[in-house]
Amino acid sequence: MLPELEAILHRVRADRLSGASALAIGVCDPLRGLCERLQGMSAQKDLEEFAQALVRVQPNMGGIWNLANGILHRSADVSSVASFCGSMSLHCASASxxxxxxxxxxxxxxxxxxxxxxxxxxxxxxxxxxxxxxxxxxxxxxxxxxxxxxxxxxxxxxxxxxxxxxxxxxxxxxxxxxxxxxxxxxxxxxxxxxxxxxxxxxxxxxxxxxxxxxxxxxxxxxxxxxxxxxxxxxxxxxxxxxxxxxxxxxxxxxxxxxxxxxxxxxxxxxxxxxxxxxxxxxxxxxxxxxx
Amino acid sequence: MLPELEAILHRVRADRLSGASALAIGVCDPLRGLCERLQGMSAQKDLEEFAQALVRVQPNMGGIWNLANGILHRSADVSSVASFCGSMSLHCASASxxxxxxxxxxxxxxxxxxxxxxxxxxxxxxxxxxxxxxxxxxxxxxxxxxxxxxxxxxxxxxxxxxxxxxxxxxxxxxxxxxxxxxxxxxxxxxxxxxxxxxxxxxxxxxxxxxxxxxxxxxxxxxxxxxxxxxxxxxxxxxxxxxxxxxxxxxxxxxxxxxxxxxxxxxxxxxxxxxxxxxxxxxxxxxxxxxx
Missing domain, CATH: 3.40.50.10470 (Translation initiation factor eif-2b; domain 2)
Structure with missing residues (x-):
């Protein structure tokens, strides 16, 4: 898996304090940045592994599950993952x-x-x-x-x-x-x-x-x-x-x-x-x- | 009030960990020793003040209330208070x-x-x-x-x-x-x-x-x-x-x-x-x- 994805997973696993929304934003923002940098390249396998691992490290958070599910559905197209992450981050920040x-x-x-x-x-x-x-x-x-x-x-x-x-x-x-x-x-x-x-x-x-x-x-x-x-x-x-x-x-x-x-x-x-x-x-x- | 009684009160007030039985024993044992040393003297006023203060510093403990009540009923006679404390201490140690x-x-x-x-x-x-x-x-x-x-x-x-x-x-x-x-x-x-x-x-x-x-x-x-x-x-x-x-x-x-x-x-x-x-x-x- 790409080291940037490993780093995000590590942070999500180690975070014992953030609420569900803050945690989701903490994944969406760097993932969006990464996917924008990967524009035109394929990262499907990495993104699939990442999404599945995300659910394993925080199995009780619905926001994380929806994020992983959304990434999986779009994993063939990094720019689509980037825009999904952008809208999920916006959603989490404003929904509260x-x-x-x-x-x-x-x-x-x-x-x-x-x-x-x-x-x-x-x-x-x-x-x-x-x-x-x-x-x-x-x-x-x-x-x-x-x-x-x-x-x-x-x-x-x-x-x-x-x-x-x-x-x-x-x-x-x-x-x-x-x-x-x-x-x-x-x-x-x-x-x-x-x-x-x-x-x-x-x-x-x-x-x-x-x-x-x-x-x-x-x-x-x-x-x-x-x-x-x-x-x-x-x-x-x-x-x-x-x-x-x-x-x-x-x-x-x-x-x-x-x-x-x-x-x-x-x-x-x-x-x-x-x-x-x-x-x-x-x-x-x-x-x-x-x- | 006698300094020995003040010292007991201070300990009871400061004790935030002992259970009710241990706390009662912690009053009975030194109080019995004191009353034995006071044999033949009068300490009625001190014992009354002590008993009332005891209930104020631990108002939710039934054992402390019964101890204070027992002391008040016997306060005119220090040897009677001593033997009451002795039996209360024994009771608390064995009742559990x-x-x-x-x-x-x-x-x-x-x-x-x-x-x-x-x-x-x-x-x-x-x-x-x-x-x-x-x-x-x-x-x-x-x-x-x-x-x-x-x-x-x-x-x-x-x-x-x-x-x-x-x-x-x-x-x-x-x-x-x-x-x-x-x-x-x-x-x-x-x-x-x-x-x-x-x-x-x-x-x-x-x-x-x-x-x-x-x-x-x-x-x-x-x-x-x-x-x-x-x-x-x-x-x-x-x-x-x-x-x-x-x-x-x-x-x-x-x-x-x-x-x-x-x-x-x-x-x-x-x-x-x-x-x-x-x-x-x-x-x-x-x-x-x-x-």
């Missing part, structure tokens, strides 16, 4: 802002609870904070603490934000009136999201509180949750005899625990979401083995 | 082992999920691990990570133990068939336990999995959950502009979310538990203001 325009009015003036970090959630909270009374509770989101990173960004732009421990979500959810979370993928049966999403959904179920999931259309993909074990040393100091750690970043929440899904097109029912997933034209090289 | 004898057979051979750290849970898991097939999932338990500390001790003595992030409890609870947790207090309406207990109870409710709570009889006390905010810097690096952290160590779970309570006397119904709490002879200096 468009989702925020749709969702902000649903949460404005309320005490909102969320977990982890998502660019769509970030833009929504910033937009909603214009209205008096809006405030946010964010879970720390161990092991990588990306909830703290988002809280800092929110605080910096003047959103009223309180950080809590992940284990305190059940307690603090009684202070909130609505929960929102970003999605990494929407599949045929529900949402794949950062670890803690199921925990948030349970709190919502038990308090009869709405859970709004934000997922731009690039995240709808026919993928199943992959076990994808991460570095155990993020949870447990290495060299702890007799103890192991299971470190998973993603989990799946069925549609019945989600009150509404919002993409840049507006509010979707679970039937709308399922239709979008079934509509994907899956390249044969991405067909999953049954799990 | 006796609870383990009762509970181990309930969880032996199963995959058990727990959170935080408790001496009764520790002894139960060690005893249960004698039977083939027993294994344990322990939540990290941020902010102080006492779940990791307990996991290390369990691993050291050969218990099969896996550590997970707190936010992964919903996901991993589907691997377990029973949940156990220690209590810091049993009050008239339920259990006060370490933050994460409500989260565990929610997972049990949603998966129809039993939640066994271990609480020796010294923990039954007519106290209400106190807000008791802890150092926010345990969650959020100091100097983070625009963001605050709410760090609470304890929460309350009503009896209806608990399958069974076990003390050293065996399995208790919630009615048994309530009777034990109502039976406490509350010293007037400990009567709580209505909350």
């Amino acid at each position: 802002v468009r989702i925020a325009e749709v969702v902000a009015s649903e949460v404005s003036g309320r005490r909102i609870i969320t977990t982890s970090s998502s660019s769509a959630v970030f833009h929504t909270l910033v937009k909603a904070s214009g209205e008096r009374g809006t405030s946010v509770i964010v879970c720390e989101s161990r092991p990588m603490r990306e909830g703290i990173l988002m809280a800092r960004e929110l605080g910096r732009v003047g959103v009223s934000v309180t950080v809590i421990a992940d284990a305190a979500l059940a307690l603090f959810s009684s202070d909130a009136s609505v929960a929102i979370a970003g999605a990494d993928a929407v599949n045929r049966s529900g949402i794949i999201g950062k670890i803690g999403l199921a925990h948030l959904a349970m709190a919502c179920d038990s308090r009869n509180m709405p859970l709004l999931v934000l997922a731009d259309s690039s995240k709808f993909a026919p993928i199943s949750l992959s076990k994808d074990l991460r570095d155990p040393s993020e949870l447990l100091e290495p060299g702890t005899p007799g103890v192991s750690a299971e470190n998973r970043y993603f989990e799946h929440v069925p549609f019945e625990h989600v009150s509404a899904i919002f993409s840049e097109k507006g509010r979707l029912s679970s039937e709308d979401a399922q239709r979008a997933v079934w509509g994907a034209k899956v390249h044969p090289k991405l067909v999953q083995k049954p799990q | 082992v006796r609870i383990a004898e009762v509970v181990a057979s309930e969880v032996s051979g199963r995959r058990i999920i727990t959170t935080s750290s408790s001496s009764a849970v520790f002894h139960t898991l060690v005893k249960a691990s004698g039977e083939r097939g027993t294994s344990v999932i322990v939540c990290e338990s941020r902010p102080m990570r006492e779940g990791i500390l307990m996991a290390r001790e369990l691993g050291r003595v050969g218990v099969s133990v896996t550590v997970i992030a707190d936010a992964a409890l919903a996901l991993f609870s589907s691997d377990a068939s029973v949940a156990i947790a220690g209590a810091d207090a049993v009050n008239r309406s339920g259990i006060i336990g370490k933050i994460g207990l409500a989260h565990l109870a929610m997972a049990c409710d949603s998966r129809n999995m039993p939640l066994l709570v271990l609480a020796d009889s010294s923990k039954f006390a007519p106290i209400s959950l106190s807000k008791d905010l802890r150092d926010p810097s345990e969650l959020l690096e100091p100097g983070t502009p625009g963001v605050s952290a709410e760090n609470r160590y304890f929460e309350h779970v009503p009896f209806e979310h608990v399958s069974a309570i076990f003390s050293e006397k065996g399995r208790l119904s919630s009615e048994d538990a309530q009777r034990a709490v109502w039976g406490a002879k509350v010293h007037p200096k400990l009567v709580q203001k209505p909350q």
Whole structure:
């Protein structure tokens, strides 16, 4: 594989903090540049290998899957891959802002609870904070603490934000009136999201509180949750005899625990979401083995 | 107040890791020594002040409340306080082992999920691990990570133990068939336990999995959950502009979310538990203001 493609894969594999949109942009922009430089040459085999490897290194991200699928469908023509990457990058950069325009009015003036970090959630909270009374509770989101990173960004732009421990979500959810979370993928049966999403959904179920999931259309993909074990040393100091750690970043929440899904097109029912997933034209090289 | 009493209070206030039993023993042993040295002298006013301050510095621990209540009832006679402390220390040291004898057979051979750290849970898991097939999932338990500390001790003595992030409890609870947790207090309406207990109870409710709570009889006390905010810097690096952290160590779970309570006397119904709490002879200096 071309060393530039290897380098992109390496970065995607090593990135433990970026949300799905930032990660997709981080692939699209350099890949577009590379394909423009390859104008007139053939790179089909490299691009196919790259697309398949991309899905293996981030198997739970719908945006990455759609990017890989799009590359595979166009791999015979590098200039077509370049323009696809350009439009996907533009889509990812703007979709969060468009989702925020749709969702902000649903949460404005309320005490909102969320977990982890998502660019769509970030833009929504910033937009909603214009209205008096809006405030946010964010879970720390161990092991990588990306909830703290988002809280800092929110605080910096003047959103009223309180950080809590992940284990305190059940307690603090009684202070909130609505929960929102970003999605990494929407599949045929529900949402794949950062670890803690199921925990948030349970709190919502038990308090009869709405859970709004934000997922731009690039995240709808026919993928199943992959076990994808991460570095155990993020949870447990290495060299702890007799103890192991299971470190998973993603989990799946069925549609019945989600009150509404919002993409840049507006509010979707679970039937709308399922239709979008079934509509994907899956390249044969991405067909999953049954799990 | 006598400097020895101030020193005990200071230690109790600063201790963020010990479970309820270890903390009670850490008060009883030095207090007994002090009262033995004070033989024949009066220290009633100091002991009363000490007992009231003790409850203020650890307002959510039933064992501390019972210790303070016992001291107040005997404060006129230092030798009586000394012998009370002696028997309370003995009780706390042995009750966990006796609870383990009762509970181990309930969880032996199963995959058990727990959170935080408790001496009764520790002894139960060690005893249960004698039977083939027993294994344990322990939540990290941020902010102080006492779940990791307990996991290390369990691993050291050969218990099969896996550590997970707190936010992964919903996901991993589907691997377990029973949940156990220690209590810091049993009050008239339920259990006060370490933050994460409500989260565990929610997972049990949603998966129809039993939640066994271990609480020796010294923990039954007519106290209400106190807000008791802890150092926010345990969650959020100091100097983070625009963001605050709410760090609470304890929460309350009503009896209806608990399958069974076990003390050293065996399995208790919630009615048994309530009777034990109502039976406490509350010293007037400990009567709580209505909350």
